[in-house]
Amino acid sequence: MKKGKFIAGALLAATLLAVGAGCSAKKSDGASSDAKKTLYFVPIVDTGAYWNPMKKGAEDAAKKLGYTLVTKTSPSAEPSKKEKHIGFIKEATAKGVAGIAVAPIEKKAFVKPIKEAMSKDIPVITFDADLANKDDRTAYVGTDNVSAGKELGKKAAEEMKAKGITKGSIAIVCVDVAQPTMIDREKGLKEGFEEVYGADAKNFKFLATIQDNDQPSESKKQLEGYISANKDLVTVFSLGSEGPDVGVMGAIESQGKAGQILHYGFDYTDTWLKGVDDGRITAIVDQDAYQIGYQVIEDLVKASKGEKLDKTIPIDVKYVKAADLKAYGVEKSKIKTTETDK
Template sequence: MKKITKVVLVAMLFTLVALTGCSKGGDSAGGDKKKTLYFIPIVDTGAYWNPMKKGAEDAAKELGYTLVTKTSPSAEPSKKEKHIGFIKEATAKGVAGIAIAPIEKKAFVDPIKAAMDKKVPVITFDADLENKSDRTAYVGTDNVSAGKELGVQAAKEMKEKGITKGSIAIVCVDVAQPTMIDREKGLKEGFEEVYGSEAKNFKFLATIQDNDQPSESKKQLEGYISANKDLVTVFSLGSEGPDVGVMSAIESQGKSGKILHYGFDYTDTWLKGVSDGRITAIVDQDAYQIGYQVIENLVKAIKGETLEPTIPIDVKYVKAADLEAYGKEKSKIKTSETDK
């Protein structure tokens, strides 16, 4: 009888432990889906994406939600399909909310709308869809405006230097990525706004795509420099691949300080090109704040609050001479926010 009692007690104990284990770990352990959020950035490493992920994690923790980050490497062949699959996975699991950086404007519409039809709010960030009604809200930079700011400031500086004609190169990770499309659009608008009728004296070369591989952007830009002796300015529109590739090409072709280079987003990598003029200036987004605001607003939507269709995060224009001090200040801010 005592043996039977012990067996029953042991069985009950194992059952209790199993049940307790299932309640931990949120989504991955089969916990409360209504307290689980899916966060789907394009990648989650690098000077831009890493602090954004940190901001999202901090907000989720403070608000009592479990954050599940889903992404894939930059060079993933089926990246778009995988990220669409993450949205479908989250919808099928009935999570509380989804945050997604769409890789394309159109391909992500149907899975996002399917999630919203299931009463799962979806916030886009970093890049947006064409129609505001196809998502709950967008949090982040207005990439057309950010590109325009870069174009305006670069054109003003070029005019001050007496540059009245020449070829211009643009380098990005993926020419089909909404972020890059919008930045290039704004960049050209801002450039033409400043130069006016003189803008026709400049030639924008075909945009270089490197899939975040610096060796690729380096090789292609070296070819442009060799073939276009009048190349005066290069714009790199974001991510470490173009940043490194452009600076490497400018150095290898002996054009440091001769070809102007304007970038997007702060990274310590820029500091390597300040002294010899391989970077001229950048526009920078507050990546940590984007991540934080994405989750904070997603939770508001989950609780039934009505959000503004677009929740903007401003950019800052920073000249090369100010990059070191700016980077130190960003580091202090990020540290203080992380320690909250």
């Protein structure tokens, strides 16, 4: 009897050990099996007409491919935003996840944590914004922001020349002047503008760039000040996100300049439709945000399985005039619905 009890006890202990081992099963590299089916997605924010469909694209791709997607971000006005997002990368690295997709807020500060993740065989794909050195990340998926800015600058300059505008002040409004996307877009914008105007570009003055931290009341207030102080203000560029979009259109309206000051924007949002009829928006360049989100997850899974990726995977932009925005928005909605149903 004692022998039987001993055997039963030994079997029970072995069973418990096996269950415990199963619950905490580890890969040889120290990452849990669950972590190896988990991807971290770290956008700058995850709300708004640009970021929300991008998040949806990432979620749809992860679901289709059988991965768990963990989205980590913080509000636009978060004081320690950069540090928090760097912390998300470190958190994902410590967990040994299958891959990390991140929109870096700065070009330099994110290099070290990204390289640390890659040193542990975790692929890191940047999107929306990129690092200065291509070798510091696995790949970049998204718009070439310098090229996109240049396209906007060239198209705007061509239209301004056609309207007989030969001089004046120009304002640029963005969320954060230190954000890589904004730096690159402004650089390209000025290059494209100067390419079209040539020597006459010196007749225009670019005012100090307005930063609103995605707060429309701030960009509205600052641009109202610019309009009052610069009677020759002819054009405004808003370089992305709802804050500048809403703030610029509000300032143009409050100062009675609708249809007089040209306004060129970045990325499609239904907000633009409110300014079409009275001329508060002239044209935009648009990125396919949903496709960026979907593509980045597809490529991240490929990289996690050892597939070699191109260092840059571009997503093209489209130039859309105000008169075409409504129809364009309808088509974008159809495309997004089709992609979701894949």
